[in-house]
Amino acid sequence: MTALKPGLRLKSGVCSAEVMIVKGAGETSLTCGGVPMLGADESADGAAAVAAEMNGCLVGKRYVNEDQSLEVLCIKPGEGSLAADGAPLTVKQAKKLPSSD
Amino acid sequence: MVRLSSVSTVAVREQAVDWVGSEVGAPTLPPMSASLNAVLADFAKLPGGASIAVLDGAQLLLERMLRTGAKWQDGCSPNGTCRFVRTADGVLAVNLPRLSDWELLAAWLETDADCPWSWPRLTEAVRSRATGPLIDRARLLGLAVAATGNAPIGCARSSIGYPSVKHPSLVVDGDPLGDCRNLTPKPRPPVVVDLSALWAGPLCSHLLWLCGGRVIKVESRDRLDGARFGDADFYALLNQGKRSLALDLGARDERILLQHLVEQADIVIESSRPRALRQLGIQAEEWVRRQTGRTWISITGYGRVGAGADWIAFGDDAGVAAGLADLMRAATGAHQFAGDAIADPLTGVEAAQAAWRSWLTGGSRLVSLSLAGVAARMLAKETGELGSGAMIESARRWWQAARLGRSAAGVDRRAPTAPVSEPGADRAAVLRELSLPC
CATH class of the missing domain: 3.40.50.10540 (Crotonobetainyl-coa:carnitine coa-transferase; domain 1)
Incomplete structure (x- = not known):
């Protein structure tokens, strides 16, 4: 369990993935490849990835839980897939282009 | 009626003078x-x-x-989405044209409050922070932010x-x-x-x-x-x-x-x-x-x-x-x-x-x-x-x-x-x- 807050950076314990919390607060178990994600100064404890949770996450995509109370941005890609409290996160719909820039 | 028409004549004439001024003066x-x-x-x-x-x-x-009729304003882009904000050690241009950009501000500035963002609130939040880390985090998040004073x-x-x-x-x-x-x-x-x-x-x-x-x-x-x-x-x-x-x-x-x-x-x-x-x-x-x-x-x-x-x-x-x-x-x-x-x-x-x-x-x-x-x-x-x-x-x-x-x-x-x-x-x-x- 990690206390999440916007701006927090977490890294995968099983692959190269990194995420930043965009929305969501409080105690949540955020996992990548089935293994809890780590803070910047934590190191992996050697836990093995869950094969069924190795479907990858794409850099630049925003991932949400079912009720969209949690949203994370993938800032480095990896082979693990993201989940919160055991439920897989899904890709949020692509950002709309602005009408002018 | 007389009065109205004389006013409009003056307005047209002024416009004409401006036009000529910009044509014959230094461009x-x-x-x-x-x-x-x-x-x-x-x-x-x-x-x-x-x-x-x-x-x-x-x-x-x-x-x-020329088509939208947008106006030039101090420190704000004509389309209204980009502004200069002062940091602890410099001035940044922050461009937020998409609604989704505003959703990323809490992560950018590491604040957990749910209250809605506005330019004044953003300006306040940025003021005490250093330019370098602000730029780095904005880039990670995919926000369009640029520093002034660049080579x-x-x-x-x-x-x-x-x-x-x-x-x-x-x-x-x-x-x-x-x-x-x-x-x-x-x-x-x-x-x-x-x-x-x-x-x-x-x-x-x-x-x-x-x-x-x-x-x-x-x-x-x-x-x-x-x-x-x-x-x-x-x-x-x-x-x-x-x-x-x-x-x-x-x-x-x-x-x-x-x-x-x-x-x-x-x-x-x-x-x-x-x-x-x-x-x-x-x-x-x-x-x-x-x-x-x-x-x-x-x-x-x-x-x-x-x-x-x-x-x-x-x-x-x-x-x-x-x-x-x-x-x-x-x-x-x-x-x-x-x-x-x-x-x-x-x-x-x-x-x-x-x-x-x-x-x-x-x-x-x-x-x-x-x-x-x-x-x-x-x-x-x-x-x-x-x-x-x-x-x-x-x-x-x-x-x-x-x-x-x-x-x-x-x-x-x-x-x-x-x-x-x-x-x-x-x-x-x-x-x-x-x-x-x-």
Whole structure:
């Protein structure tokens, strides 16, 4: 369990993935490849990835839980897939282009 | 009645005096219009480029404002989405044109409060923080943020040519686009597949259309060109005469169709980060290598390679990254935007000229243009030619005129002459013509 807050950076314990919390607060178990994600100064404890949770996450995509109370941005890609409290996160719909820039 | 008519007569007369004043007095051309005119003049001299000769730098720079009637304001871009904010150790330009950008502010500034963001709240939150970490985090999040006080950004345009039987490998620096003397017109116009959106890329393909190019505009069905939802006149101007395909890029067969379409092009224009097209199975480098004669125009914020390949930019913040706000500060005493999304029209013209030259000189090139790099190089060129004193004085006079609503005095407004396609309207015709399965 990690206390999440916007701006927090977490890294995968099983692959190269990194995420930043965009929305969501409080105690949540955020996992990548089935293994809890780590803070910047934590190191992996050697836990093995869950094969069924190795479907990858794409850099630049925003991932949400079912009720969209949690949203994370993938800032480095990896082979693990993201989940919160055991439920897989899904890709949020692509950002709309602005009408002018 | 008498009174009313006399008032209106005075108003007209005043307008006439202003007009004459701006015509006969020292001209107040917007920054970079001289450089843009030079690019247009080179372009117009190329075989097939005659229709470019009627265009004018100031006209293209201010084209959107001439239609939307946007006003120049202190420290705010004409479209209202980009502003200067003071940090603990500098001044940043922050551009938030998408609703989703505002959703990222809590993560950017590491605050957990749910209360809604506004420019005053953002200004307050940024004030005590250091510029460097703010920029780094913004880039990670995909926010368009640029620091003022930049040294001009390195190499603006690199062109990577691939060795082939006909075309030797090209040099990255210097003039990468081949010898333009003694060129002859091509026997047929190029097929241009335009995957870009907003302003720079569509302006590039618009100019190629003016030269006779057959432009196919390709959009994601679920994420159409955002400019369609902006000023309709401006959209029509840049996208007239192009045929439209809207593909469902979530579907595998539509992604394959996109790959087939791209295979048929002589020139591809795109303005996405390199990773986006790679995720759709399209590799610019391989596309150029696979067949001789092709030209790929890559428009990015900060280039295709290195860390900058993942940073996003829009025209206003890219202009700031290039140093244009620093010119305006020297001219007016405060950071100002030197144009309307200025890096967009600069890059669009530069890209079109590069594409046309590459087409005429045998192609086989990936031409990479970054918004920030093109603006920086043009700023350096214009400063070099005019001298920085004259440049600053010219910018000062133009800003004075701009604040009085006369930033475009004497500039002609272009009007579209060809129809604009609805999204996907030309799918069947284009696929038939290119012998692709419908």
